[in-house]
Amino acid sequence: MSTEGPTPENEAAEPGDGGEWSDRLFGGFRKTSERLTGNLAGIVGKARLDDAQLDDIEDALIMSDLGPRAAARIRERLAEERFERDADERAIMEVVAREIAEILRPVAKPLDVVAFPRPQVILVIGVNGSGKTTTIAKLAHLFQEQDYAVMLAAGDTFRAAAIGQLAVWAERLGVPIVKGPEGGDPASVVFDAVKAATDQGIDALIVDTAGRLQNKRELMDELAKIRRVLGRLNPEAPHDVVLVLDATNGQNALSQIEIFKEVAGVSGLIMTKLDGTARGGVLVAAAEQYGLPIHAIGVGEKIDDLRPFNPDLLARVIAGIA
Numbered sequence: 001m002s003t004e005g006p007t008p009e010n011e012a013a014e015p016g017d018g019g020e021w022s023d024r025l026f027g028g029f030r031k032t033s034e035r036l037t038g039n040l041a042g043i044v045g046k047a048r049l050d051d052a053q054l055d056d057i058e059d060a061l062i063m064s065d066l067g068p069r070a071a072a073r074i075r076e077r078l079a080e081e082r083f084e085r086d087a088d089e090r091a092i093m094e095v096v097a098r099e100i101a102e103i104l105r106p107v108a109k110p111l112d113v114v115a116f117p118r119p120q121v122i123l124v125i126g127v128n129g130s131g132k133t134t135t136i137a138k139l140a141h142l143f144q145e146q147d148y149a150v151m152l153a154a155g156d157t158f159r160a161a162a163i164g165q166l167a168v169w170a171e172r173l174g175v176p177i178v179k180g181p182e183g184g185d186p187a188s189v190v191f192d193a194v195k196a197a198t199d200q201g202i203d204a205l206i207v208d209t210a211g212r213l214q215n216k217r218e219l220m221d222e223l224a225k226i227r228r229v230l231g232r233l234n235p236e237a238p239h240d241v242v243l244v245l246d247a248t249n250g251q252n253a254l255s256q257i258e259i260f261k262e263v264a265g266v267s268g269l270i271m272t273k274l275d276g277t278a279r280g281g282v283l284v285a286a287a288e289q290y291g292l293p294i295h296a297i298g299v300g301e302k303i304d305d306l307r308p309f310n311p312d313l314l315a316r317v318i319a320g321i322a
């Protein structure tokens with residue numbers, strides 16, 4: 001459990017507090033777009049893009065965390081355009097934004113509560129410190145705003161602090177929580193939670209899980225057991241397995257996708273901490289390489305800082321032309 005940053009106790013959770021979200025998103029992504037435009041500076045601006053310039057642009061895109069595949073794709077598009085005329089930086093960034101939007105659009109998919117019978121069981125996975133607990137609270141808040149009945153399950157029984165942190169959020173949000181003792185069996189917590197959620201007519205049950213990547217085998221066994229237990233109660237469950245990624249990890253976020261796909265299966269992503277990092281380009285790399293749905297993005301520490309994933313807007317923000 002992170003001891004830094006706001007805790008549920010000291011956080012100002014009023015929606016809208018801290019400025020308009022779009023301002024915060026633009027502000028947050030400023031570092032990412034500055035990095036991209038900074039890396040591109042001096043390359044573009046001539047009347048026509050030659051191969052050397054295209055190579056330099058491709059390198060700059062890779063250095064901006066967009067990943068080799070997205071970079072190659074954008075290079076190809078720029079090469080097609082060639083910019084015989086009007087090759088100013090703005091025109092080039094328009095093409096970059098258009099191509100990034102093409103990459104992001106197919107993966108934009110909000111997390112909808114659609115399971116029938118209820119509850120929809122959403123397993124939330126990710127390494128410790130990725131923003132998992134905060135994201136669970138933000139998701140619960142989002143669902144509450146849509147008038148869904150939400151329940152939390154403290155499936156990370158490994159650390160008492162993880163259980164405690166989730167319980168504080170539950171109380172603050174006014175949602176029920178099912179928890180067990182520290183060191184208890186996560187699968188039994190999840191079992192109890194599904195039964196309680198079913199009895200209480202809960203729409204969405206959000207399950208926290210342990211994030212001990214250093215012990216891959218144990219984590220895999222634990223998640224597999226949770227899945228087995230869930231499957232016995234409802235063959236459709238878990239309906240979602242959402243991996244929370246910390247954008248500040250840059251390319252490491254991608255290896256986490258790789259590992260969690262293997263240990264848990266992943267149905268979708270939420271990327272956090274996109275405010276204030278220069279590494280937001282990794283979102284594009286993740287979309288291009290894995291094609292996994294991106295449900296939402298985290299742009300701050302407050303309860304309403306989980307935002308819908310708007311591919312066209314994000315593409316323009318990343319390219320610095322929003």
Ligand SMILES: Nc1nc2c(ncn2[C@@H]2O[C@H](COP(=O)(O)OP(=O)(O)OP(=O)(O)O)[C@@H](O)[C@H]2O)c(=O)[nH]1
Nearest residue numbers: 001002005128129130131132133134273298299300
């Ligand atoms: N700037 C920013 N900070 C965030 C965001 N999401 C979470 N955080 C912060 O990141 C830190 C870790 O978040 P937690 O939710 O505790 O992360 P966790 O993955 O549950 O980590 P453990 O509790 O250590 O397992 C906290 O200080 C959060 O306030 C975000 O979108 N932006």
